[in-house]
Each structure stands twice: as C-alpha cells, then as structure tokens.
Amino acid sequence: MHTELLTALLTLVMGSFASQEHFQSFDDGVRPTAQQCCNSLEAVLVSSVILYPGSSGYTDQLGSYYSLDQATQRPACRIAPSTAEDVALIVKYATSSRCEFAVRSGGHMSWEGSSNIGHNGFTIDLEGLKLxxxxxxxxxxxxxxxxxxxxxxxxxxxxxxxxxxxxxxxxxxxxxxxxxxxxxxxxxxxxxxxxxxxxxxxxxxxxxxxxxxxxxxxxxxxxxxxxxxxxxxxxxxxxxxxLTQLWGGFLTYSANAVPQLYERMVKVTDQLKVDPRGLMIICTAWNPATKEHTVWALALYLAPHEYPSPLFDGLQDIAPIGGTTRVTNLGEILDEAGQALPKSQYSQWFTLTFKADAKLPWDVQLKGEDIFGDLESSDAHWEVLVQPMNEGMFSAGQKRGGNPFGLSRTHENLCLVMLVMVFWTNPEESALIKAKTQEYLKVSMDLARERGLLTEFIYANYASGTQNVLESYGEENIxxxxxxxxxxxxxxxxxxxxxxxxx
Structure with a gap:
C-alpha cells in the first residue's frame, strides 16, 4: 500500500476515534474498554479478520496454542491482519488510545500471557501474514x-x-x-x-x-x-x-545409560570446534505411568555420513533400546521432533545455561522426584532437555553485526542449555504445580551455582515468565x-x- 494511502487511513482512524464519546484523549485519563477497541478497529480496518468469543474462528485460534494456560485466556476479540498496513493501523490506534493487546505468531510459549491476553485486551494473531x-x-x-x-x-x-x-x-x-x-x-x-x-x-x-x-x-x-x-x-x-540429505534420528536408552550419555555429550560439544555440523540433544523424562525415567537422544549430522568421527566417537558403544538414525532429510527429523513434545496440556518451562558438565543435568532430573513426588495427579510429569552451545554460536553473532545476548561474557567455549518442562492436565492442580515449578527453578539454579557452573545467559525462548531474561544480557547491552x-x-x-x- 502506498504511503499516502496509509497516511489517509490513519487520519480516518484517528478522526473516527475523536468523534466518538468514549474515545477521549489519553490526557483526560480515560481509555476505552477492550470491547470498544475491537468495535472501533472493526469499523476501519481494511483487510483484517476480527473474531469474537463464541465464533468458530475465535475458538480455533485459541485451540492452536501450544499450552492450555494460553488457550484458556479470552481476549475481547482476536484480530488477524493480512497486511503490514493493517498491523500499522492497529498499533497506531492501540498506542494512541491505550488499548492493551498481545501478539501471537505461533503461540508456542508456555506461560500465560506470553502471546495471549484476557478480557481486558485484544490479541493480534499474525496467522494471516503468510508471505x-x-x-x-x-x-x-x-x-x-x-x-x-x-x-x-x-x-x-x-x-x-x-x-x-x-x-x-x-x-x-x-x-x-x-x-x-x-x-x-x-x-x-x-x-x-x-x-x-x-x-x-x-x-x-x-x-x-x-x-x-x-x-x-x-x-x-x-x-x-x-x-x-x-x-x-x-x-x-x-x-x-x-541442504538435502543428512544423517540423524532418535535413540532411546535405559536410565542406566544416562551417565555415559552425558559424558559423551560433553565430548561432542568439545568436538564441535573441529566439526560444527553435528548436534546431540539428550532428554530425560519422568514417565508417570511406569514411575520410571525414560531417556532419548537426538544425534544429527548435516551431511549423509553415519556417526562421523571424531564428533560421535564412542556413541556407538552405548547400546540403545531402539533408534531411528538413518540417512534422511531434515523434514523427517522435524516431524519426529514435533511428535516428541506433549501437546494440549498445561505446561511450565524454565531454563538455565551452564558450563559443560556431565553430572548436573541428571541431578536436576532426579531433584524433580523430591519436588513433584507427592502429587496425586496420575499424569503430571517433567522433562529435562539438554543441548550444546558452542563457540560457533558465540562467534556467528559477532560476525553478523553482534547481538544483545552477551554470550561472549561466558568465557567458555563449552556450554550447555537446559530446558526443564513440567506438564499436567488437571486445571485444579495448576496453582500447586506452578508453585512447585518455581521451587524447581530455584533448586536447579542453586545446584548449578554451588558447583560453579551457572552462567549469566538466559535463553528467552525456553524461559519462564518469572525469569529475568533481559537482565541476563549484561548491563552494557541493556x-x-x-x-x-x-x-x-x-x-x-x-x-x-x-x-x-x-x-
């Protein structure tokens, strides 16, 4: 859309707001209700779909959130713009009239309010922007x-x-x-x-x-x-x-193999300085049905070579229970990864970054038994997923103009990122499990800190809403x-x- 037309539309929008009784200026200390915000935007938006509670589209959008905590929030309306110009109209009005809103791209964050809002605001759902x-x-x-x-x-x-x-x-x-x-x-x-x-x-x-x-x-x-x-x-x-073909897949193990697996992961992370084309991720999870820990690892190499040396030396010596490693394409690996995470449940995540260590992740997993062991729920469970951060991640950002994360402050070429996920289905247990998850976060960070392993960086996409993500980037970057x-x-x-x- 041409700039002149956009300007005219903005003028029309603000003029229509000024002509309505409820849209007094912000200086008067009065802001419109969320419903009034929705109604006014509907009158002027050019190519947006506005959905209200009770409509099938509204319900479908809510149902596509990853976490039930987000899906149960009910904004006054959901607006799905299909052009940048409509996004501009929405933002211009919202900031001028002080209408509260949330923005959702894929809706994959776990904590309530990260990309949705309650009845006091509206949600901009970007699903219509598909270019x-x-x-x-x-x-x-x-x-x-x-x-x-x-x-x-x-x-x-x-x-x-x-x-x-x-x-x-x-x-x-x-x-x-x-x-x-x-x-x-x-x-x-x-x-x-x-x-x-x-x-x-x-x-x-x-x-x-x-x-x-x-x-x-x-x-x-x-x-x-x-x-x-x-x-x-x-x-x-x-x-x-x-990128066409690669080697990779998932390997499942008994809990007895965990110490060897984490030792191998530390060595793989070290070898990334020689060959950065590989990746190893380990996940340990509590199985509420069997009352046991289950273990899987993802091994991946961005070329069609099985267990390339020296990166994966020794991994073949740890016998899996089962596995899917093969020469394939990344799409199949992605489909497997997408099936690995539970869906349509309540969930809480938190994260920490620590110096590469083979013992801490399993100790954190076992701490979950102390914290969640007295739950009556039959399906509440937790998972600890660990993956490498290598010098390639640190240096790539600097080569491309830098970033705000402050990763170079770690002074460590070998770091691991831990994602801890807690899942449950009974909403009556939500308050208790959320409190226990915050306890789990504190225990995990204290454990890493006591061992001299904790680093400052907090990865936003894995973080709890209670974690001080931006502060972790360092005073200078902030x-x-x-x-x-x-x-x-x-x-x-x-x-x-x-x-x-x-x-």
Missing part, C-alpha cells in the same frame, strides 16, 4: 511471522534449501527469531536471529520501517533479542543454504537496548503490548 518468497536468485528468503517453520521448510524443500529456523514444525517464525532461536544449524551458523538480514517492522507510532546493517543498524541489533519492546515485525529476510528504545519509542507507547520481557 513467503525466494529472492536474490534463491540466496535469500522473505518470510512473514504468521508462518510456522513447518510451512517454511515445506516451501524450501523442493528447492533443496534450508535456513536457520526452529526444530519443531509448529513453532512460529516471529517469536522464534525475536527470542534468538536455536536451530539444527546453529552450531555452525549461529542463532536464528543472527541470520536475519532485514526486518520490516511496525513501530509504536504506526510507521513501517526497515532495519538492517545499512539502515537503522541500532534497531537491527536490538531486534535480535528485542522481545516486545520495539515493534511488531511483519517480515524477515534470511539467507538460505543448500543500556544500549534502552537507548534504542528511547529513540524509536520515546514515550514508551508499547507498554500496552503485553507479554514478553520489557526493558
């Missing part, structure tokens, strides 16, 4: 935040291409990239956000701008870990890389992020955007 196209002769990919990574990969597969995206097909493009984004390609190419070449973003005043190395480079840097502070990104430009915030949203208008982590 995807190859550019520059296939060397770059333009993608909108309404896509899931499964849709992105399906588009790229016929071209024999891939990009640095999520490892589960249901994860949304937007949230993944604004939180950093750990990918199957990250040990070689860095985080997903390190690979963004350009952001198209709607700022708090409704303007649509681009941020890249050459244009608004300060905003470009900040958006790589920007959460909900700077604006709604309506398009990402990313590089592509050829100071710089705040300066960018002051420049592009000087009046903090985006405080009405709820969810995420705020500066």
């Amino acid at each position: 995807i196209e190859l550019q520059d002769g296939g060397e770059t990919l333009s993608i909108a935040p309404g896509l899931t990574w499964g849709e992105v990969y399906a588009f790229l597969k016929p071209h024999g291409l891939h990009t640095v995206g999520a490892r589960s097909p249901g994860v949304g493009v937007g949230g993944f990239l604004l939180g950093g984004g750990v990918s199957f390609l990250s040990t070689e190419h860095g985080l997903g956000s390190d690979n963004v070449l350009d952001y198209e973003v709607v700022l708090s005043n409704g303007s649509i701008v681009h941020a890249n190395k050459a244009e608004r480079s300060d905003l470009f840097w900040a958006l790589k870990g920007g959460s909900t502070n700077y604006g709604i990104v309506t398009r990402f430009l990313m590089p592509t890389m050829p 100071k710089k992020m705040r300066a960018v915030k002051e420049k592009y949203d000087p009046n903090n208008l985006l405080e009405v955007w709820k969810g995420g982590w705020k500066l």
